[in-house]
Amino acid sequence: MGWLDRVTDQVDALRQARSLQEASCSAEAYAILDRVIRTTSDPYARADALVQRLSALINLGRTAEFTRAIEEASGIVRDLPEPYLHGHLNALAAVAAQHQGALDRCVVHLVRAARSLGAVESPDRDTAWGWHDLAMAYSYLGFHGYALGAIERARQLAGTVGIPEATFAAPGIRLRNAVALDHNGDSDGCLRVLRDIAVDLHRYRRDGHAAELRPSSLAAYGYAAARRACLGDPAETGGDNDPARLLGYGGDSARARDMRQLGQVCLAVVADRPAEAVTRLDRARVSQETLGAAESARLRSIALARAGDHAAAHQSDRLAFRLAAQRNDRLRDVYIDGVAARIDHEEMRREAARYESEALTDPLTGLPNRRRLERYIAATVDRGEQVVIGVCDLDGFNAVNTRHGQHSGDLVLQRVAGVINRVMRRGDFVARYGGDEFVVVLPGASMTQAVEVGNRIRAAVRAEDWESLVPGTPVGVSVGFAQVSGAGPAVRHALHAAFSEAGRAILRTRAQPRTD
Numbered sequence: 001m002g003w004l005d006r007v008t009d010q011v012d013a014l015r016q017a018r019s020l021q022e023a024s025c026s027a028e029a030y031a032i033l034d035r036v037i038r039t040t041s042d043p044y045a046r047a048d049a050l051v052q053r054l055s056a057l058i059n060l061g062r063t064a065e066f067t068r069a070i071e072e073a074s075g076i077v078r079d080l081p082e083p084y085l086h087g088h089l090n091a092l093a094a095v096a097a098q099h100q101g102a103l104d105r106c107v108v109h110l111v112r113a114a115r116s117l118g119a120v121e122s123p124d125r126d127t128a129w130g131w132h133d134l135a136m137a138y139s140y141l142g143f144h145g146y147a148l149g150a151i152e153r154a155r156q157l158a159g160t161v162g163i164p165e166a167t168f169a170a171p172g173i174r175l176r177n178a179v180a181l182d183h184n185g186d187s188d189g190c191l192r193v194l195r196d197i198a199v200d201l202h203r204y205r206r207d208g209h210a211a212e213l214r215p216s217s218l219a220a221y222g223y224a225a226a227r228r229a230c231l232g233d234p235a236e237t238g239g240d241n242d243p244a245r246l247l248g249y250g251g252d253s254a255r256a257r258d259m260r261q262l263g264q265v266c267l268a269v270v271a272d273r274p275a276e277a278v279t280r281l282d283r284a285r286v287s288q289e290t291l292g293a294a295e296s297a298r299l300r301s302i303a304l305a306r307a308g309d310h311a312a313a314h315q316s317d318r319l320a321f322r323l324a325a326q327r328n329d330r331l332r333d334v335y336i337d338g339v340a341a342r343i344d345h346e347e348m349r350r351e352a353a354r355y356e357s358e359a360l361t362d363p364l365t366g367l368p369n370r371r372r373l374e375r376y377i378a379a380t381v382d383r384g385e386q387v388v389i390g391v392c393d394l395d396g397f398n399a400v401n402t403r404h405g406q407h408s409g410d411l412v413l414q415r416v417a418g419v420i421n422r423v424m425r426r427g428d429f430v431a432r433y434g435g436d437e438f439v440v441v442l443p444g445a446s447m448t449q450a451v452e453v454g455n456r457i458r459a460a461v462r463a464e465d466w467e468s469l470v471p472g473t474p475v476g477v478s479v480g481f482a483q484v485s486g487a488g489p490a491v492r493h494a495l496h497a498a499f500s501e502a503g504r505a506i507l508r509t510r511a512q513p514r515t516d
Contacts, residue, residue, distance in 0.1 A: 003084050003126040009042035010049075017052055018129075022167070024215040024251025026059035047076045047085055054092045055133070058099070061254025061287065066096040087116030088130035094137035099289045103141070110137055114150075128157035132168055140289055142327060144177040166204050166212035171197050172220040172255070176291060179227065183294040183324035187231060194228040197221065201241060210240070215249040219256035222246025223291075226266035230302055235270055243267065258286035265299050274307035294323040362432040364410055365417035373431035373439055377484060385443050387484045388450045391502035392420060392457060394436040395476035404470050412466075412475055419464060423456040447481060454479035480505025 004011055013036050020029035033056060036049040050073035057065050070093050077085045090113035097106035113134045120127050135150035151170045158168050178193035201221045204210050213221075225243035229235035236242055247263040250256020261284045268277035281300050288296075301316035360372035368376070380387050394416060401409040413436065420438055421430050429441035440457070442450055461477045482501035 003082070003124055004048070006082070007042060007044045007048060009040045009045040010036045011045070014045065014048055014052065017049075017056075021052070021056060021059065022214060024059070024249075024253045024256065026056040027252050030056040030060070043076060043080060044082075047073070047080055047082075050076060051085060051089050051092065054089070054096070058092060058095050059253050059255075061257075063096075063099055066100060070096060083116045083119040083121075084124075084127050084130060087113050087118075087120065088126070088133065089113075090116060091130055091134035091137055095133065095140060098137065098140045099287060106137070106141055110134070110141070110143075110146075113137070123157050123160075125158075125161045125163060128154050128161060128163060128168070131157060132170070135170060135173060139173040139176050142176075142180060142292075144173070144180070147173045147177075164209060164212040166209040166217075167214060169200065169204065169213055169217050171200065171217055171224060175220050175224050175227075178224070179291050179295055179298070180324070182231075183292060183298055183320055185321065191228060191231055191233065194224050194231075195233070197224040198228065198241075205240065215251050216253045216256050218246050219248075219250035219253070219259050222249065223259040223263045223266075226263040226270070229270045230266040230299070235267075254287065255290045258290040261286055262291065262295060262299060265303070269299075269303050269306055272306065274303040277303035278307075292324065293327060294320040297323060365414055365432050367417050367421075367438075368429070368431040370431065370433050373429075373433065373441070376429055376431075377441060380441070380443055381484060386445075388442040388445045388447065388481055389484055389499075389502065390440040390442065390450060390454060390457075390479050390481045391433070391499060391506065392416075392438040392440065393478050393480075393503075393506050395478055396474055397436040400470050400473050400475065403473055408470050411469060415464065415469070416461060416475070416477070419460045420457055423453075423460045425453065428453070447483070450481040454481060478506040480508075 004014065007014065013032050017029040017032045017036075020026070020032070030053060033049045033053040037046060037053065040046050040049070050069070054066070054069045054073055057069050070089075073089050074093075077089050090109045094106045094109035094113060097103075097109055113130075117127060117130050117134060131150050131154035135147045135154060138144070138147035138150055151168060151173055154170075155165060155168045159165070174193055174197055178190045178197070181187075181193065182190035198221075201210075204213060221241075222243045222245070225236060225241065225246065229243065237244075243263060244267060247260045250260065261280070265277045265280045265284070268274070268280060278300060281296055281303070284296065286296065297316050297320035301313045301320060304310075304313035304316060360369060360375075361367070362369045377387060377389070394412075397409065397412065400412050413432075416438065417430070417432065420440065424430055424440060425442070425445075427443060429443075431439050431441075433439045440453065442453060445453070457479055458477055461475065464475070466473065466475045480502035482497070482499070482505070
């Protein structure tokens with residue numbers, strides 16, 4: 001079952017919006033999605049439309065609307081147990097955060113997207129597009145290896161649901177990798193990647209799959225060809241692979257529009273019109289995120305070098321390198337901050353665990369305390385297990401405190417705790433309930449077995465050398481048992497009733513004449 005099979009309202013409209021976005025007609029898709037959002041009562045249809053609308057806004061470059069769109073989509077998606085939705089929304093939110101310059105938030109969304117998309121049990125066409133958008137987010141951030149891995153995952157899923165391979169050609173991923181190499185001084189490496197991109201385009205045309213390429217992909221192929229020619233490779237002109245022609249594709253995609261403007265700068269350099277190239281750069285209004293903040297400065301350097309102004313070209317090259325380094329520094333800071341946050345989180349978790357342990361443990365005896373006892377009994381009863389509890393009440397303890405003081409009384413309690421622990425069966429539970437009361441829990445025991453345990457406890461306490469610890473003050477113990485019945489909210493009342501019954505058993509025991 002695919003994702004849209006869960007949607008019960010306006011499915012045709014949602015499919016139409018998808019097709020329009022794949023064809024780089026995001027403005028038309030936005031209008032359809034906005035209408036679905038306003039009219040649907042199906043939460044799944046609304047969630048899908050909100051996620052797809054965010055995609056349209058990103059394609060259109062309407063940055064000012066990103067935050068509100070993410071908040072609206074998150075508000076409904078978080079309540080739906082559908083990993084695809086969470087994954088695709090986070091992938092798109094990562095792209096949005098990167099275009100807003102919020103790299104730390106972008107990295108968080110990337111991690112969440114990968115985890116959610118990886119948890120989809122029955123991947124379908126939409127999951128494939130989710131991986132595609134995650135690959136784009138990785139690419140814009142400069143995580144080129146992750147981007148290639150994600151787009152390969154998208155292609156694998158695409159093959160199983162009938163999406164042509166060329167639809168997920170994604171030349172923009174390798175294009176951004178190529179220009180990043182050039183920004184960092186590796187122009188030869190950049191050319192090698194750009195040439196590989198050209199080989200792919202020729203293969204798709206040769207095999208008759210060019211019509212399956214998305215308009216935005218064609219624009220990326222066009223920019224790759226123009227950029228390669230700008231670095232000295234011969235340009236293809238006059239045919240289907242003419243960069244000027246390819247740059248005309250891309251529909252209303254903001255990224256394609258950016259590549260068109262910068263591609264015209266490259267073509268002006270190739271035509272030996274460097275002054276025109278510089279003028280176009282001065283007029284260009286492109287997002288720094290499409291091809292990196294350093295791309296405009298690098299193109300200016302190439303144009304100025306072609307014009308013979310090598311000093312100014314060198315200055316622009318240094319600016320390009322510095323801008324590329326700033327991105328690397330920001331990513332490094334995000335990584336370091338992320339590691340620091342993880343360390344802080346681990347320390348807080350360990351501190352919370354320590355406090356939790358202290359809150360559930362009697363500090364004097366080291367035994368579980370009353371709160372932990374109640375949790376243990378409740379969990380055991382909820383599992384359907386029979387539970388017998390025994391209340392152990394010390395005899396002579398008040399005399400110990402009166403004659404020898406509280407310190408000696410604490411020593412007696414600690415020794416009694418050790419004695420009871422020593423004689424219990426494997427799997428039994430011992431806790432200090434408070435004062436001089438200890439409680440033993442016997443899972444799965446019968447009352448006959450409980451009586452045997454009680455006898456062992458009394459005998460072991462009686463056998464201790466109390467004379468050397470608290471001279472003249474013998475210590476004994478009375479034990480009463482009862483069963484706990486009832487689960488869930490009733491367990492506390494059942495526990496109270498069992499304590500009462502155990503208390504009565506203790507009184508009966510003390511009223512009987514001792515024979516031992």
